[in-house]
Amino acid sequence: MPRSELANREIRRESAHRIFEAARIVFAREGRAATMEEVAEEAGISQGLAYRYFPSKQALYIALIKDALHAPESPRARLEGADSPGARLATMVSNMVILRRDCPELTRIPQLAAGDKDLPSAFRRELMQHGQRMIRSLRQRIVDAQESGEISRDDPDQLVVALLSTLDGLSRIPAGVTALGGASSFPNPEIILRMLSLRLQEPGKGPGANRKSPPSAPPERGSS
Amino acid sequence: MPRSELANREIRRESAHRIFEAARIVFAREGRAATMEEVAEEAGISQGLAYRYFPSKQALYIALIKDALHAPESPRARLEGADSPGARLATMVSNMVILRRDCPELTRIPQLAAGDKDLPSAFRRELMQHGQRMIRSLRQRIVDAQESGEISRDDPDQLVVALLSTLDGLSRIPAGVTALGGASSFPNPEIILRMLSLRLQEPGKGPGANRKSPPSAPPERGSS
Amino acid sequence: MPRSELANREIRRESAHRIFEAARIVFAREGRAATMEEVAEEAGISQGLAYRYFPSKQALYIALIKDALHAPESPRARLEGADSPGARLATMVSNMVILRRDCPELTRIPQLAAGDKDLPSAFRRELMQHGQRMIRSLRQRIVDAQESGEISRDDPDQLVVALLSTLDGLSRIPAGVTALGGASSFPNPEIILRMLSLRLQEPGKGPGANRKSPPSAPPERGSS
Amino acid sequence: MPRSELANREIRRESAHRIFEAARIVFAREGRAATMEEVAEEAGISQGLAYRYFPSKQALYIALIKDALHAPESPRARLEGADSPGARLATMVSNMVILRRDCPELTRIPQLAAGDKDLPSAFRRELMQHGQRMIRSLRQRIVDAQESGEISRDDPDQLVVALLSTLDGLSRIPAGVTALGGASSFPNPEIILRMLSLRLQEPGKGPGANRKSPPSAPPERGSS
């Protein structure tokens, strides 16, 4: 007597999920150098089985990336109720920082994918557009917050790059830089927000203070 | 008639250099996934020739990493004449940022290497110690600057992680995040230093010097 | 449905055996110059498969040598019931000759290995010690048989070298010298034993006849 | 001013000779696994130069073999003045033994060549014919000496194989079996001649002992 349709579907879903989660762990750790054998071992299945669920290693990888791209949307949405451009920006960035702390694989996998020349160009374009969208949205919020005088008036592109670089680096912490004391040292979002000269707690301060960035590094002499 | 001793030495130096530079480009782009064929093509030579200069792909890779590790030392040293803990810290960080802007491969290659499980463990240890030294030195300067009241009194470890993550992310810009407007958007060190809430107390100093970063030293560097 | 545990084990045993036997044939014929492709072809499998059973060509080769070294022990033991030093010596040598006739690869493979500079030195030492043990044992029996007056009193080392050389040469027959009529011409052990002036069937003969070999070749020798 | 014709020719002869001798040493030691680089180093020249004198590695190897094949003729000729079939046989064999002692490379190189499948088949045929000639001549002398009652009446083919195997093995002494005391243990030709039951003074001896070889152990053996 064959298994019931329903049971079969259930088994498939379950297996696919195990493989997917195993792949997430392994790919986040090893990048594209991960082997299907490692994925299978992590999932506790045989090497061949993954091919019943994903037509190829690359397909699995891409599915993983797409998933990582869409997953973070929901948590972000939850906190959109702020009442000023600066507050919204702060919330957005804060969320992004926290996502790096709590689900580093979700952000690490697209990051690795971004540098992968072997992905099909159609998908690369998609990836890039996704990135662009996020960048544009971040940039717009920055501009808005600058106009409302809540943050520094530096070149918005530079602020975007600085923020994204930091986020990018934070994704890598579990992989390499772990040199430090572990999770407890993960930086408070406040610290990162300071790059914007965001002053959420001091609304009384006149926005004028942010007009020009304060002097700090003695610029005497070019470095290399 | 055989080539002169001198001519031969010159050819060898030149070839070694070409291979090394080609490898730097290719490894910075592809990481360990780079093939010797790609290196050879980039260098404009045959695959076999690389083996007359480097005994193996791994040896070439390690030479590259070592070179990248030692190369930035000198420029950094040059600017140590600042007169307060905060100024010294600012100089140090500023230099690190600028190095990412001007020689991204130099910082990208060790970064990739840090996550590479296939490097010989002796060398991995060396790499890690190098990283630790840098981290400790950065942390110490942070603590000093906190004690002199020049920067925020956050957890020094969090500040270290935030800074290093940003630097790490900046190294990756040419590889992936290039989405933005290119070099012109590379963030001014000022922006990054704000994470430390660096307040030099010298409001008289004009910020004008932060406008454009001076030309950096060309990356021309010795091989192997 | 997956294959049964038992079936898999059986398949693995069978494959390992086929590869091993194929390697024996190919390495005996070509020595270290044998390619894995040749082994695979001889075994009727793909080149890649051999690596699921042996981690490297060298490991396969070494396994082959070790097997050849230990295999001949048992048949040799069976005939140790002789009742005089000379009879024991004769039995030993006889067995060695017959082994060359019946399993030439078993003796040819260690022979080839003996001259191989690329084997790991630990294993080369092991090989050499094995050879030494055999040589010492042969030499001791020769000395014993000389003392009991059963064989010629020549320099025992010369007798050892003469015997081993002959055995060595006999191992090579299938490889090269096959020029002659094939198996039927393989020499009777009696012939080889005569080098020792062993006279098993004629105990009445006085040992005195073996004191000094009769004159035959004019000893005056020019080189080359 | 160009070098004189004569000087040039002299230089060529000299260089060719050096390469040739170096190749003899290296090929005798390493067999076909010898590299042209090793030959060049042994000869004290550059790798490329050998190709001005020999069109390919294989051509050099073949030249070496041919040379080794023809070289030993002369010394052998010198001692052909014996006065009975047995004496002539003894002289012949003795010479062959001594050649192995004094010029092992001369005999080792053709030996290695005999098992080499990569030599052009025309040359392999030539080699084989050379071997056959030698074998026939040895066999004929054996038959003659048997007819004159000077040696054992065993199957002449078996005697030939026994002798050739021994000679073959003796050629290998410097390569592998060196385990023993070195040159001093090289066997006296007397010992080898005993295989023939050469009894110059005892023509009455009966050949009874040479009947049939005993049954051997079956080759059934474990794998790995």
Added chain:
DNA sequence: AATGAATGAGTCTTCATTCAT
């Protein structure tokens, strides 16, 4: 649906051979 043995294309590495000087 699941297993793991088997395949073969791709990469690293060596070495005979060529060629500019």
Added chain:
DNA sequence: GATGAATGAAGACTCATTCAT
């Protein structure tokens, strides 16, 4: 004539993928 840098084909080895069970 001589050198040694350069080439490229061949062989060891890995790993994504297929397939019999």
